[in-house]
Amino acid sequence: MSGRLEGRLIGLGVTGSIAAYKAVELLRLLTAEGADVVVLLSPSAARFIGPLSFAALSRHPVETEVLDLLPDGRIGHIVIADSADALVVAPATAHFLGAMANGMASDAVIATCLATSAPVVVAPAMDGDMWSHPATVANVARLREAFGYVVVPPASGPLASGQSGQGRLAELARIVDAVVEAVAGRPIRQPAATARPPLADAPPREADLAGRRIVITAGGTREPIDPVRFIGNRSTGKMGVALADAALARGARVTLIAAAVEVPLPPPGAGTEVVRVETAAQLRDALSTAMLERDGRPADALVMAAAVADFAPSRMAPTKLSRGEGLTLELSPTPDLLAEVAARARVAVPAAGRRPFLVGFAAEAGSLDRAAGKLAAKGLDLLVANDVSEAGSGFGTDTNRVTILDAAGGRDELPLLTKREVADRILDRVAAALDERDAGVQTGGSTSDGRGPAGTATPASPRRAAR
Ligand SMILES: Cc1cc2nc3c(=O)[nH]c(=O)nc-3n(C[C@H](O)[C@H](O)[C@H](O)COP(=O)(O)O)c2cc1C
Known part of the structure; x- marks a missing residue:
């Protein structure tokens, strides 16, 4: 059965929210829709959840350092920016929204968003007061209106702080739907695997063919x-x-x-x-x-x-055939x-x-x-x-x-x-x-x-x- 994202490359940016663990399940849902997913972590996100699960599930090395080059010398965030059909940042922190709204390419997630012409879907998650702060409101408006980003607003309910309010990461199915909608009707940007981010090396196998x-x-x-x-x-x-x-x-x-x-x-x-x-x-x-x-x-x-x-x-023919009238x-x-x-x-x-x-x-x-x-x-x-x-x-x-x-x-x-x-x-x-x-x-x-x-x-x- 082919999914709604068959053949697509999706860049999944994860930033430093308590909801970062949910991004592993989001990755699984995107791949279940047929997407090839490559993950980018902000340095804070990498402290909430390490790259191993993302690498194992996506089969791509995880992009964590904006200054690290790929093993083949290419610039990782540019390769993703140029080949992804869409970027989705989930969860997106208040800090991401502010840095993004001001074009501060300080980490791999923001640098990739700045460098791409692909659609960007942003799913914020944060404390309720952070979400309602005028700075955050203005940053979200800029992302929506000036950048054309799709913002999947957070849901209401109990928050990690122990309080209740609007700030929980939206339902993952809603985020997937937003990505599907964002790429609908667009051609696959970069079908060639060689132009996409490299695949991770295979895990080593045991010597199970010894004696064979x-x-x-x-x-x-x-x-x-x-x-x-x-x-x-x-x-x-x-x-x-x-x-x-x-x-x-x-x-x-x-x-x-x-x-x-x-x-x-x-x-x-x-x-x-x-x-x-x-x-x-x-x-x-x-x-x-x-x-x-x-x-x-x-x-x-x-x-x-x-x-x-x-x-x-x-x-x-025992000797080289010479050009003649033609050859059958x-x-x-x-x-x-x-x-x-x-x-x-x-x-x-x-x-x-x-x-x-x-x-x-x-x-x-x-x-x-x-x-x-x-x-x-x-x-x-x-x-x-x-x-x-x-x-x-x-x-x-x-x-x-x-x-x-x-x-x-x-x-x-x-x-x-x-x-x-x-x-x-x-x-x-x-x-x-x-x-x-x-x-x-x-x-x-x-x-x-x-x-x-x-x-x-x-x-x-x-x-x-x-x-
Ligand atoms: C336990 C814990 C949970 C946090 N959760 C959130 C969150 O859900 N949303 C948010 O915007 N910031 C949250 N923060 C603060 C961010 O981690 C912090 O602003 C960080 O600088 C974000 O960096 P990044 O946007 O580069 O990933 C949390 C911090 C801690 C210590």
């Missing part, structure tokens, strides 16, 4: 037309290399089969084997070898992130490598029942409707589908928004994440499934296809116990 052998393919194949020309694709290998880096960090032995890539590969070393290939045919050979037993164990999992050509020239190429379909591996695994389930866990990727343009069919047709355990026509998703980007489909019909729609975080989310599933598989093998519970019975992950799993 994972085969990962990355990059795009190149199918030669003649000795100097080829048919290629836009894959840069970022997703596959992120998977390899993440699997290595989690203790796996990794065979990375890399076609054409534009990112540095992990250095070969203990636990890392890198095999370079160019064509779909070479990738097929490398895959057959990598999936075979090593030290008595076949590969535990294959994650097929490479973009393999669906068609290749039927013949490669005859293309032949290449074999479906993942379906081949899946079919082989089904026929030759190793004696121990340790069938490799198979993960495919499907790059779709537009709808992901065909993805479930692909998962079943190829006999995969997981299919990671993404809409490569969406900004910030697909080839060459550092981020990806994917939907993970599983063989049991499950569908997990992930938000926009860094490719490293997408890699870790996929590997979370791989690690859990392998533990479940081995628990099934140990208890004699593997099914005829070598897959452990669903829901049998038990604490008695020998790997878990040994860890």
